Amino acid sequence: RISPRSPFARTAKADSNLASRSISSDGGQFAKSSYDYIVVGGGTAGLTVAARLSQTGRYTVGVLEAGGSGFGDPIVDIPGEFGADLGTKYDWNFTTAAGKGTNTGVPSIPFHRGKVLGGSSALNFMVWNRASMYEYDAWEALGNTGWNWKSMYSYMKKAETFHQPSQTVASLFGFSPSSFDYGSKGPVNVSFNKYVSVLAQKWLRALESLGIPTNNHPLAGNNVGASIQPSDINPRNTTRSYAAPAYLFPNAGRENLIVLTGALVEKINWSPKKIGDKVFASGVTFLSGGKEYTVAAKREVIISCGTVKTPQLLELSGIGAKEILSKAGVKVVVDLPSVGENVQDHGQAIMTWERNDEGFSLDTLRNNATFAQQQMALYANNSSNPPSILDETFPAIAYVPLSTVVDRATAKELVAEAAAHVRASKAPFKRTLEQQLAFLQHHPEKVSQIELIIADEFAATTVAPMPNKTYVTLSASPQHLLSRGSVHINSSNASHSPVINLNSFSVPYDVQIAVAGLAFLRKIAAAKEYAAIFGTEVAPGPGIDLRNYTVGAGFGVEYHTVGSASMIPQDQGGVVDSSLKVYGTLNVRVVDASIIPLHMSAHPSCTVYGIAEKAADIILSGK
Numbered sequence: 001r002i003s004p005r006s007p008f009a010r011t012a013k014a015d016s017n018l019a020s021r022s023i024s025s026d027g028g029q030f031a032k033s034s035y036d037y038i039v040v041g042g043g044t045a046g047l048t049v050a051a052r053l054s055q056t057g058r059y060t061v062g063v064l065e066a067g068g069s070g071f072g073d074p075i076v077d078i079p080g081e082f083g084a085d086l087g088t089k090y091d092w093n094f095t096t097a098a099g100k101g102t103n104t105g106v107p108s109i110p111f112h113r114g115k116v117l118g119g120s121s122a123l124n125f126m127v128w129n130r131a132s133m134y135e136y137d138a139w140e141a142l143g144n145t146g147w148n149w150k151s152m153y154s155y156m157k158k159a160e161t162f163h164q165p166s167q168t169v170a171s172l173f174g175f176s177p178s179s180f181d182y183g184s185k186g187p188v189n190v191s192f193n194k195y196v197s198v199l200a201q202k203w204l205r206a207l208e209s210l211g212i213p214t215n216n217h218p219l220a221g222n223n224v225g226a227s228i229q230p231s232d233i234n235p236r237n238t239t240r241s242y243a244a245p246a247y248l249f250p251n252a253g254r255e256n257l258i259v260l261t262g263a264l265v266e267k268i269n270w271s272p273k274k275i276g277d278k279v280f281a282s283g284v285t286f287l288s289g290g291k292e293y294t295v296a297a298k299r300e301v302i303i304s305c306g307t308v309k310t311p312q313l314l315e316l317s318g319i320g321a322k323e324i325l326s327k328a329g330v331k332v333v334v335d336l337p338s339v340g341e342n343v344q345d346h347g348q349a350i351m352t353w354e355r356n357d358e359g360f361s362l363d364t365l366r367n368n369a370t371f372a373q374q375q376m377a378l379y380a381n382n383s384s385n386p387p388s389i390l391d392e393t394f395p396a397i398a399y400v401p402l403s404t405v406v407d408r409a410t411a412k413e414l415v416a417e418a419a420a421h422v423r424a425s426k427a428p429f430k431r432t433l434e435q436q437l438a439f440l441q442h443h444p445e446k447v448s449q450i451e452l453i454i455a456d457e458f459a460a461t462t463v464a465p466m467p468n469k470t471y472v473t474l475s476a477s478p479q480h481l482l483s484r485g486s487v488h489i490n491s492s493n494a495s496h497s498p499v500i501n502l503n504s505f506s507v508p509y510d511v512q513i514a515v516a517g518l519a520f521l522r523k524i525a526a527a528k529e530y531a532a533i534f535g536t537e538v539a540p541g542p543g544i545d546l547r548n549y550t551v552g553a554g555f556g557v558e559y560h561t562v563g564s565a566s567m568i569p570q571d572q573g574g575v576v577d578s579s580l581k582v583y584g585t586l587n588v589r590v591v592d593a594s595i596i597p598l599h600m601s602a603h604p605s606c607t608v609y610g611i612a613e614k615a616a617d618i619i620l621s622g623k
């Protein structure tokens, strides 16, 4: 199935690039060469760093990706199909561990990660945004010179090309973006939805009526307030602009960039030579077509497997806590106890209502086959008048401080509770908690604690949608949980999933924030702008205890996992240094969302591209 508007459906050049030897599934052929850089994982960060390293022409780059290509598949390409590729062959289909200890009762949930060229950028919901400047500056304050807002802003801009919305779209949203806030020459296309739902049209006014100011520059270093946000969508053909079409397909003809799909890397191989007590990677071992191969790296091995598989690969290669490795039967190469620790995600609690208005929503695609066909025809024609509902994602978002969702006295009590937790914490990551506390104490109105989103569809997990009904969903997502989770191996087999312990609500403070956010959603539902739209609340529904719902049946996360190979000084619990080199190694780096030491109030993909852009410059500068 090829999407009617696949970015490359009609370009002979791209087809010949794809057919060229640059992208293949022939493991034997791939292993015949050695590469200056081997990049493990052809996902968001992996394809970015591979494209930039090969761009110079000086180096050969070999990328090993476990998944295949989603090239032209409508469930990947069509924005309004977001979510349709979850649970498919493009997904690792992990499951989280059920909560234990103080987290008891939090259920195990499906945990999605991309297993496809482009990785999770092919699966995500295309929200394109950045956190506040304070949150990036906190990475530098943790001991990472040069990792600050100024630098990250320029690298995030380097990754993107911004497209202005049409006048009609801008006036429907009630918002005119400034192109100065964005980049103009990068591979990822960033634009505003062409289809503007009635919910999004009323968003800014509804939130203003609740005291949340409109922010017209949410991607320029201050994200607090209600805003209309862009998505990583190519407006020329309204297709997802993700790492594969942005960084790989246009460069797939490069002789020095070779990509192997269907290749599961099992471990890093070590040279017998050491320098001091540091080990040197000679290459990797991988499985392809049922056979095992080794391939040599002349300069470096770069791990870009994402927050779940990166710590797994490090541990399978002998880098990790010796107790965990020994238990799984893996020989210790570098005893680095922080691998797989410091895992952070954004929690997510949602409320769904039946709609009283007669309008369409994304639910109508499910309810009405004629409507679905009409919308697909509009989509295939790239119609802008009227636009197709399949052009829609999630433009209406707000980032808010604690003072929005609780009164001043409660906010003060919550900050005191957070401070007590941080003071008592003995975790090696105490400094990350202290930085987090500084957000609450020193920048209470400038660093957002909760994200609010409105969605034009049913999204509840505790009940099923009724046929022929349409729905509206609101979500509240705590952005700075104090809880920390882990990802570790319990087997030496690379095909087995690691144990994902999100541990999301193990600190009572986190539960209170999530519940306060959830309760605030009812205020949005009651805003006069939405009076004609919001009907009966179907989830959680009247009478359901919000706390039990948040940590029980309604538990969810935003799949924004970071931190499992944190960039922090080694004596404070780090896995990589500020040049992204793994401690104890001479030539292994991690380049992906795992290195983020402290979570931010943003959807991470824009930041991950920025990290990979910066990493390429660090590597090329010889650091």
Ligand SMILES: Cc1cc2nc3c(=O)[nH]c(=O)nc-3n(C[C@H](O)[C@H](O)[C@H](O)COP(=O)(O)OP(=O)(O)OC[C@H]3O[C@@H](n4cnc5c(N)ncnc54)[C@H](O)[C@@H]3O)c2cc1C
Pocket: 040, 041, 042, 043, 044, 045, 046, 064, 065, 066, 067, 086, 112, 113, 114, 115, 116, 117, 118, 119, 120, 121, 123, 124, 125, 126, 127, 128, 129, 263, 264, 265, 266, 304, 305, 306, 307, 309, 310, 313, 494, 558, 559, 560, 561, 591, 592, 593, 594, 603, 604, 605, 606, 608
């Ligand atoms: C459902 C969902 C919704 C999301 N929504 C948004 C959103 O709207 N906006 C946003 O900004 N972010 C969103 N995110 C998060 C964002 O997509 C990720 O943070 C980001 O893409 C992670 O990039 P990465 O490079 O770290 O990992 P990935 O992009 O996941 O790349 C890792 C790659 O490594 C490969 N790999 C792993 N192990 C191996 C191995 N052993 N051998 C070979 N290959 C391997 C994988 O198959 C994958 O291709 C969402 C994520 C999900 C899952």
